[in-house]
Amino acid sequence: MPNFDKKVFGENIKKFRRAKGLSQENLAIAINKTPATIARYENGEITPNAEQIYLICNELGIYEYELFDSMQKINNLENTKNPFNTNILYLYYIAYYPKTKKYGKGKFRLKLIPKPDLCKVDFIDYRKDFIYLSGYLESDNHIAVFVFENYKENNLRFELSHIIVNIARGTNNLMLGTFHCTNGQYIPSIRKCIVSKKDIDFTDELLDRLKITDLEKESLNKHDILYLDITDTYTFENE
Numbered sequence: 757m758p759n760f761d762k763k764v765f766g767e768n769i770k771k772f773r774r775a776k777g778l779s780q781e782n783l784a785i786a787i788n789k790t791p792a793t794i795a796r797y798e799n800g801e802i803t804p805n806a807e808q809i810y811l812i813c814n815e816l817g818i819y820e821y822e823l824f825d826s827m828q829k830i831n832n833l834e835n836t837k838n839p840f841n842t843n844i845l846y847l848y849y850i851a852y853y854p855k856t857k858k859y860g861k862g863k864f865r866l867k868l869i870p871k872p873d874l875c876k877v878d879f880i881d882y883r884k885d886f887i888y889l890s891g892y893l894e895s896d897n898h899i900a901v902f903v904f905e906n907y908k909e910n911n912l913r914f915e916l917s918h919i920i921v922n923i924a925r926g927t928n929n930l931m932l933g934t935f936h937c938t939n940g941q942y943i944p945s946i947r948k949c950i951v952s953k954k955d956i957d958f959t960d961e962l963l964d965r966l967k968i969t970d971l972e973k974e975s976l977n978k979h980d981i982l983y984l985d986i987t988d989t990y991t992f993e994n995e
Contacts, residue, residue, distance in 0.1 A: 760824075763800035768823045770798040772816045775872065787811040817871050838875045839895050840927050842953050843868050846882075847919070849935050849949035850966050861958045866902065866951070868893065877902050879917075889915060898924045913940065921951050922986040928953065932986040948984055 773783055773794075780794040787808060796802045797812075804812060813820050844865055851862025869876040879889035879902075889904035902919040921933035935949040948966045956962075969985075976982045 761800075762803055765803065765823055766798040766800040769794075769812060769816075772818050772822070772872070773798075776816050778816075783812070783815060786815040817869065819871070822872070837893060837895050838868055838870060839897075839900060839923055840868065840953060846952045846955050847879075847935075847949060848952070848958055848962060848966070849947055850963070852939060854940060861963055863958050864888075877904070878907070879904055889917060891918075895923065898922070913942075919949060919951075920986070921949075924987070930956075934984050934986060946982065946984065948986070 773780070778786075780791040780798070784791045784794045788811075789808070793802075797804055809820055809823065813823065844867060847862075847864045847866055849862050850859050852859050863882045865880045865882055867878040867880055869878065875893040877891050877893050878887045879891070880887050887907045890907045891902060891904035894901045894903070900921045900923050902921070904915070904917045904919075906913075906915050915938065917935070917937035919933055919935050921931050923931055931951045933949045933951055934946055936944070936946050938944050948968070950962065950966065968982075972982065972984060
């Protein structure tokens, strides 16, 4: 079992702090310590406790394990994959509500958190900061894929969901996508969704656009495969 090296640990704090563009004073203010304490952390003279490590990592946008790994590659946060240039997205889809046993308007937020090696994403309530799922974002110039799993490790039900969004024509208008998930009985489903950088009203017209079209039903009957069209954004772009 390798020994804990306080000096390497401190050097990693310094590297990630500089990569974020923060001074020792900036970091000290963020975690309610003095610049002298930060200097002692980085010089390996003292080691922060668990609470301070959590606060440091939260401010630097890294995971705790990255401070212990001397081989971790330090990436510039500007290179993190986030094609949306915003930290909050709004998600709209037809959701099932177990209490009423009905389908209705589901509106949530996607919180994007840049990390040195990826872009972390939390699936959260629209009104409260309650996290339902947590995951990461992968994208290119055509699609963005959000991959989610249980937010809490001790969740009684295993969940693994993903959202695929068409961003080929830009990200400033409404973006069409598909939401793949399971219900409480582990029955998988796929439904249309809309992602927006703006907080818009979930109107009945928007709800209608999330319903399966006759052409999509015809495709299902013909091929036994449900092809949901998320590429035709003409009606969205011309409003």
